[in-house]
Amino acid sequence: MKMNGARMVCEALIAEGVKTVFGYPGGAIMNVYDEIYKQDGFEHILNRHEQASVHAADGYARATGKVGVAMVTSGPGFTNAVTGLATAYMDSIPMVIISGQVPLALIGTDGFQEIDAIGISRQCTKHNFLVRELSELPRIMKEAFHIARTGRPGPVLVDVPKDITAEIGDFIYPDSVNIPSYKPTVKGNKRQIEKAIDAILKAKKPLLYIGGGVVLSNASDLVRKLADMGQIPAVETLMARGVMGASNPLLQGMLGMHGNYGSNMAMSETDLVISLGARFDDRVTGKLSEFAKYADVIHVDIDAANIGKLVDVDYPIVGDVTHVVEKMIEGLEGKINPDKYTDWREVLERYDNLHPQSFTDSDTVIKPQWVIERIGELLGEQAIITSDVGQHQMWAAQHYPFDRPRQWINSGGLGTMGFGFPAALGAKRGCPDKTVINITGDGSILMNVQELVTASEYKIPVINVILNNHFLGMVRQWQTFFYEARYAETDLSYQPNFKALAESCGGIGYDVTTKEEFDSALKDAIKKDKVAFINVAVNRFENVLPMVPAGGALYNMILDDQQKEK
Amino acid sequence: MSGTRRVISVLVENESSVLARVSGLFAARGYNIETLTVAPLPDTNRSRITIVTKGSERILEQISKQLHKLIPIYKVVEHEEMVEKEMVLVKLPIEESLADIQALCSAYNGGIANVGMDIIIGMVADEPRRVKHFLEAIKRYNPIEIVRGGVVAIER
Ligand SMILES: Cc1ncc(C[n+]2csc(CCOP(=O)(O)OP(=O)(O)O)c2C)c(N)n1
Numbered sequence: 116m117k118m119n120g121a122r123m124v125c126e127a128l129i130a131e132g133v134k135t136v137f138g139y140p141g142g143a144i145m146n147v148y149d150e151i152y153k154q155d156g157f158e159h160i161l162n163r164h165e166q167a168s169v170h171a172a173d174g175y176a177r178a179t180g181k182v183g184v185a186m187v188t189s190g191p192g193f194t195n196a197v198t199g200l201a202t203a204y205m206d207s208i209p210m211v212i213i214s215g216q217v218p219l220a221l222i223g224t225d226g227f228q229e230i231d232a233i234g235i236s237r238q239c240t241k242h243n244f245l246v247r248e249l250s251e252l253p254r255i256m257k258e259a260f261h262i263a264r265t266g267r268p269g270p271v272l273v274d275v276p277k278d279i280t281a282e283i284g285d286f287i288y289p290d291s292v293n294i295p296s297y298k299p300t301v302k303g304n305k306r307q308i309e310k311a312i313d314a315i316l317k318a319k320k321p322l323l324y325i326g327g328g329v330v331l332s333n334a335s336d337l338v339r340k341l342a343d344m345g346q347i348p349a350v351e352t353l354m355a356r357g358v359m360g361a362s363n364p365l366l367q368g369m370l371g372m373h374g375n376y377g378s379n380m381a382m383s384e385t386d387l388v389i390s391l392g393a394r395f396d397d398r399v400t401g402k403l404s405e406f407a408k409y410a411d412v413i414h415v416d417i418d419a420a421n422i423g424k425l426v427d428v429d430y431p432i433v434g435d436v437t438h439v440v441e442k443m444i445e446g447l448e449g450k451i452n453p454d455k456y457t458d459w460r461e462v463l464e465r466y467d468n469l470h471p472q473s474f475t476d477s478d479t480v481i482k483p484q485w486v487i488e489r490i491g492e493l494l495g496e497q498a499i500i501t502s503d504v505g506q507h508q509m510w511a512a513q514h515y516p517f518d519r520p521r522q523w524i525n526s527g528g529l530g531t532m533g534f535g536f537p538a539a540l541g542a543k544r545g546c547p548d549k550t551v552i553n554i555t556g557d558g559s560i561l562m563n564v565q566e567l568v569t570a571s572e573y574k575i576p577v578i579n580v581i582l583n584n585h586f587l588g589m590v591r592q593w594q595t596f597f598y599e600a601r602y603a604e605t606d607l608s609y610q611p612n613f614k615a616l617a618e619s620c621g622g623i624g625y626d627v628t629t630k631e632e633f634d635s636a637l638k639d640a641i642k643k644d645k646v647a648f649i650n651v652a653v654n655r656f657e658n659v660l661p662m663v664p665a666g667g668a669l670y671n672m673i674l675d676d677q678q679k680e681k
Numbered sequence: 682m683s684g685t686r687r688v689i690s691v692l693v694e695n696e697s698s699v700l701a702r703v704s705g706l707f708a709a710r711g712y713n714i715e716t717l718t719v720a721p722l723p724d725t726n727r728s729r730i731t732i733v734t735k736g737s738e739r740i741l742e743q744i745s746k747q748l749h750k751l752i753p754i755y756k757v758v759e760h761e762e763m764v765e766k767e768m769v770l771v772k773l774p775i776e777e778s779l780a781d782i783q784a785l786c787s788a789y790n791g792g793i794a795n796v797g798m799d800i801i802i803g804m805v806a807d808e809p810r811r812v813k814h815f816l817e818a819i820k821r822y823n824p825i826e827i828v829r830g831g832v833v834a835i836e837r
Binding site (some may be wrong): 231242294 | 693694697698701702705710739742746747749750751753754755818
């Protein structure tokens with residue numbers, strides 16, 4: 116069929132089954148918007164900032180497992196999108212971003228709104244394409260989706276010059292992809308898997324170290340089964356919360372800088388780390404030479420470059436976690452003895468009882484941890500929780516009872532403030548039956564606050580719970596601990612009226628200073644079915660604990676404020 | 682920079698930004714490039730990039746894995762047994778002894794490439810280790826300019 120390039124972009128999106136596109140128009144992408152106007156295969160959501168469009172597509176992808184799609188114009192439209200690309204890249208989120216570009220003939224002339232999108236995004240996309248000929252467009256779109264969702268997933272940028280979108284040509288959407296230079300390894304090496312199985316059978320203190328790759332690979336049920344058949348204890352990274360399920364007795368908790376004592380001690384004492392889709396991030400390992408010091412390491416990862424990057428690996432297995440864990444389960448069936456690790460589990464239980472993940476509640480002021488636990492009690496499995504970056508994020512990860520994968524959505528790798536609200540919009544669009552709560556701070560929420568308008572216009576009723584400590588709390592905490600309480604530029608006493616701000620954009624706002632008020636605000640917000648700000652005044656100087664100081668060994672934790680003051 | 686020297690050959694799809702992808706990877710991750718050469722392979726739409734780098738074993742392993750991840754890269758070759766050659770052009774003043782220079786260059790697989798009104802251009806093509814010796818030896822003829830071609834390599 117003959118059509119222009121703009122129409123081809125739309126047809127390709129429809130062929131890929133895309134239902135929602137987040138974006139923002141402008142000169143170089145206008146031809147495509149003209150075709151969006153004429154079609155009804157997908158809806159377009161106009162965010163109020165391109166960064167938010169990309170985060171929304173990202174939240175959609177994380178919540179649904181499908182490829183998220185965003186569209187921006189050239190120049191400033193694209194540069195606004197860069198933080199979104201980098202955020203998705205660091206967390207391996209499958210997305211296709213389409214950016215307009217100046218006409219081919221203007222490329223390289225410093226044309227109006229020209230910027231080298233391919234050059235800028237090279238290090239923060241899995242791959243990117245500049246469409247140089249209309250005839251390549253269908254193939255490039257097909258490849259972009261394929262690359263985004265296969266192997267180690269990631270964002271792919273397609274940069275389309277304006278004259279290409281105007282040109283008319285034949286549209287035949289390919290039904291298969293052939294990229295000879297791109298063949299991700301899905302199946303783990305059989306011999307390596309057998310060796311790993313032997314190592315598991317020989318281990319006395321094995322520990323499953325579960326990362327975000329398990330979520331991306333939809334392997335949670337298999338991983339639970341593996342843990343269960345051997346009664347092997349497990350720890351989760353920030354990105355893997357929900358994989359094991361909060362009530363699972365084998366789950367020690369989250370490990371790392373703000374992990375719980377039991378999890379970090381488990382990692383410090385295990386004799387076999389079974390790493391599944393985790394990448395030994397510095398926020399997880401602390402001091403590398405002390406990390407899992409007594410352990411051999413099995414490392415399963417679809418990205419060979421993750422293996423051996425930071426720690427020496429005894430059993431490297433390149434492959435999709437789903438495939439490898441399936442084979443591990445087959446190999447262990449009937450051979451593994453769940454009673455073998457009873458002593459090990461008891462040791463861990465003792466650690467956990469020694470310093471459980473807890474906080475001291477108060478009658479006079481709301482503790483932020485209480486808010487998280489309360490949301491968990493009221494909504495539990497029903498909610499999807501997104502977050503921004505800071506103390507509130509860590510409290511959410513520590514205290515919310517996550518029961519399933521894709522229930523917890525946060526920017527782990529890049530740590531992008533401003534991610535939570537737009538990501539919540541995407542998650543809600545992708546999973547309309549869930550209650551979507553963004554747990555945020557009084558700093559972060561302002562970094563994409565314009566999305567109040569988007570949420571109101573499109574009736575996307577997400578609830579932002581602002582844990583308001585009148586501080587850039589996480590930075591303030593470091594200043595308290597490591598900079599002798601010099602609070603350089605972290606005091607946020609000067610604030611907007613959050614309630615009025617929400618309401619001025621068509622949402623609903625609540626100011627909350629007591630537990631009772633919080634309960635009724637949350638219930639009311641759910642009932643009102645509108646975008647909401649629940650502004651909760653929380654204890655200003657609350658710290659996220661326990662904490663492993665950056666670069667310290669996991670077993671050297673600051674456990675409470677008193678210990679720090681000593 | 683310390684570490685093991687390694688020659689890595691990369692077989693890539695001929696597309697406009699592939700060289701930027703490769704060199705950008707080295708820059709972004711702080712890997713070292715000693716020399717880099719690139720040219721298309723005959724009768725294909727592929728090119729071969731030859732990179733000489735240095736680093737610890739862990740870094741060298743990362744380099745090859747990270748290169749492999751780039752979508753337009755077919756193959757990363759890190760053969761132990763590579764035949765390596767590097768070409769060098771030297772410009773020398775005409776006052777120097779043409780015969781001596783001729784002799785020196787031919788000892789390193791080369792010769793006189795050009796003689797002009799006031800300059801001599803010598804050329805050699807040899808193993809990197811020997812090229813180093815040549816660069817030492819040529820000093821005494823007061824070279825005006827030296828251009829190195831970078832290492833190319835092929836598996837034995
Ligand atoms: C875009 C961006 N800028 C700066 C930072 C550094 N940073 C990390 S946490 C934090 C404070 C966040 O404050 P707030 O959103 O109020 O959350 P709190 O820590 O108080 O819960 C800052 C500034 C960041 N992560 N992202």
